[in-house]
Amino acid sequence: MSSESIAFLDLPDERTLVGYGPFHTTNLVPKSGAAFYRNDFGLTSTEPWWIPERWEVLPRGSVTGILGEVPSPLACAWEAPDASEFATVFQEISAAIRAGAFEKTVPVVVERGQLEELPAQTLLSWASTCEAPLFAYGFTDGESGFAGSSPERLFSVSGSVLKTMALAGTARAEERDVLAVDEKEIREHEYVAQSIVAKLSDIGNVRRSPRGIMELRSIVHFHTPIEVELSGYESPDSLVKRLHPTPALGPLPRTRETMDQLISWRRRLGTPEGFGAPFGAILDGEFHAIVAIRGLWWSGTELILPAGCGVIEASRLVNEWRELRLKREAVKARFGF
Template sequence: MSDSLAFLGWSGGKVLVGHGPFLDVAEPPSSGAAFYRNEFGLGDPKPWRVPAEWQLVEPAEAMEALGSSDMPLISWETLEATLFAGVFQEITTSIRWGIFEKTVPVVVERGRMEGGGGAAFARRALATAPPLVPYGFLDPSGGFAGMSPEHLLRLDGRTLRTMALAGTARAEEREVLAVDEKEIREHEFVAQALVSKLGDLGRLERGAREVLDLGPIVHFHTPIEVALDRDESIDSLIRRLHPTPALGPLPRTHETMSRLQTWRDRLGAPPEFGAPFGAVVDGVARVLVAIRGLWWQGDELKLPAGCGVIEASRLVNEWRELRLKREAVKARFGL
């Protein structure tokens, strides 16, 4: 047994826990469990990680197994707006030139930890309640843990479920979000892109756009379900969907992806931030979008957040939205 561990909120209130060492493979096993971990650009040829041991347990049991280490003390660095402002400017120029309709830069707040955090972060993530889903991957040198509100997909037999999640406001601004044209437009880019990416796979049902409450923060949410005409592999569905315009560029081309990757690298986004993270258990798959989390390596901590930028976006508002998302993550982790 090694000290590496992965977890993911599963159906029925359970959590899937996998213990390393993990065997990295190109395809998911047809029975048993494997985790899916990849980078944003999906460059890993063996993204499936088969654990040496796995269980589906109650979150409390998974938390207990992580021990009782204290939360680390964190000294956060002041986040300078200059770098983001430069990227924002380049994005708005690209939008005006017609290269993008929408893209999603990522800003990273950095901190230094005193007293190691992995297990304590994972325990906090596991304490979350739906609609947030806990996820994480830890080894002795580093890892990530978070509570994501966004499923990239859930696949059970020929039923595929996904969602558009984009458009953000503070809880107090819930009413105005519901009629905010810019936020609706931002959301509709995502919902309509999903409909057009999936429409040829079977009978698609798009649910109504509604406001999803996540405590201090609210989003527009549209559920989408497809009754698939034939069996589809999880990997091909992941590639078809990721990144949706909730995290990626619209249109999604080699060129727009590479521009986004350059901005992400410049701003220091962790490679797995916004990437699919999921698992398969006996052929049933759940794949999240890895957002609202913490990433660490040694004593260095990162808290990334992204924001959708469209033509109507303004720097000050996006900066405020990024802070809101980071504050929501800090509050959930008790930081």
């Protein structure tokens, strides 16, 4: 890989791990030091651990000191996504739900843009300036990469304690009070929370906190913290496979067949393989992974902005299309577009 390669991820303790390439990859969990975890949505990578040539831990928000001051926003010629393609997939999903193959799944729509210059430094810088509860993340090899500010922690493990969350159910910030009593959004959130609790119940003592609302400037989400006192050692690899994807980004029930179908829908709609995938870091034995959402992917000067929506039996096409636009607008605002 190019010596220009760099990766970073905000940690839960107000620090940021930064790794500098070239990276080398391995299928073995590093026993010491630092490494990043990169995989695709289908977890097909045989060597998901990326070990940097050198690394450092910085106070959160300090990555701009490496990249330079946050530049002016990039000029981008955006191309609106095709509603007809999404409508076709939505109808197929609705039919599959009625037939009993799914209770819920998450199609993704992408908006494409064309830039006038390579965007890595600018997009990484803008991503790195986010504040909690968002987690900044990014990677570039100089020509391609991704960067974002994710509100969703897949999980963190420190000692014998695992922390994760259910994050599902979305509304505009000014509709916060309506979200709190929206039966469809509550049902969608409960699908996610109950599924996560069930997947963790056989490896430790699970404690689920009450459902609350996470406020993220222009949008709000239902949010339920979940904590597990693990009964024994669980490797990061096994925990990723156990938890990814949660029904917030994946199918319910999650089987090989429903995952294959969702990946087929994602590819038809042009979704980057890394969108919604786990992106993580291990540092001296502690592991932290976010869900790679609310971000941008690029190759050369082509930009891709993906957004997903949870579809259940009660979902309606117009409402889901509106939610997708809301999420994309939030990402554009984060990156200065």
